[in-house]
Amino acid sequence: MPNVLTDEQVECWRRDGAIWPIDLLTPEEAGEYAKRFKALEDSIDGEVQDRFRIKAHLPFPWLWDLIRHPRLADVVEDLLGPDIVCWGSSFFTKKAHDPRFVSWHQDTTYYGLEPPESITAWIAFTRSDTESGCMRFIPGSHAAATVLPHDETHDAENLLARGQTIHEIDESTATEMPLEPGQMSIHHNMTVHSSEPNRADYARIGFAIHLVSADVRQVHFDGALGIRLRGEDRNGNWTEDPPPAYEMAPESLAAVDEYWLRYKNAMPARA
């Protein structure tokens, strides 16, 4: 029996490889997160999603709090079991009328996790719908448990680091995952997904939290870091992430950069 999700949601997860919408925050709380995001955006050069990669939470106590939201762990426990580690987090943001997109891809391509069983909780700080370019996915695409060939396009308008793209996707079953502020979707790392440009008058701000069962390990490099959210890490696969002494502490900023370099340099090249 799941704790929080319904039997139908768990069945949908097994069959389709994604579930949405799941209520996590109130719309007011989501609005506060959006405000914090915008304040951060105004305070740095360049874009937040480019500056803080794969461990975006490290310098921000408010993102640590979000990752440790008890309802998030309750939901994830229904899918991954009792031992839960957050191994990363990333912003996926599109400004109002932003031509950028995310090509069809599978997350597992570069993750370096063994077994390749990771899930992403994608939390909407603002509305994510058809107009603003919400995520869409191919139901059941996770089930083959195969990494499909990805072409590294390095397209400047693609939000993915290498523009990794699976070509020739049959989009006839593509399904959108619209979310209201404060709701989240969860997708499996084998699920084929993408998103279109933002044609709306408002920004689409999403925060993606990457989660595994503690028995999953990083095989691309040693010394993988994570936040244990629940249960035990019996094999010692994950050393605890260093918490920020305060917002944007220099040590935390350096830790984001150092980890991103390690992660990026260990990524295998794809065709």
Ligand SMILES: O=C(O)CCC(=O)C(=O)O
């Ligand atoms: O935000 C998007 O449009 C795509 C997000 C994504 O690819 C992911 O969370 O894995």
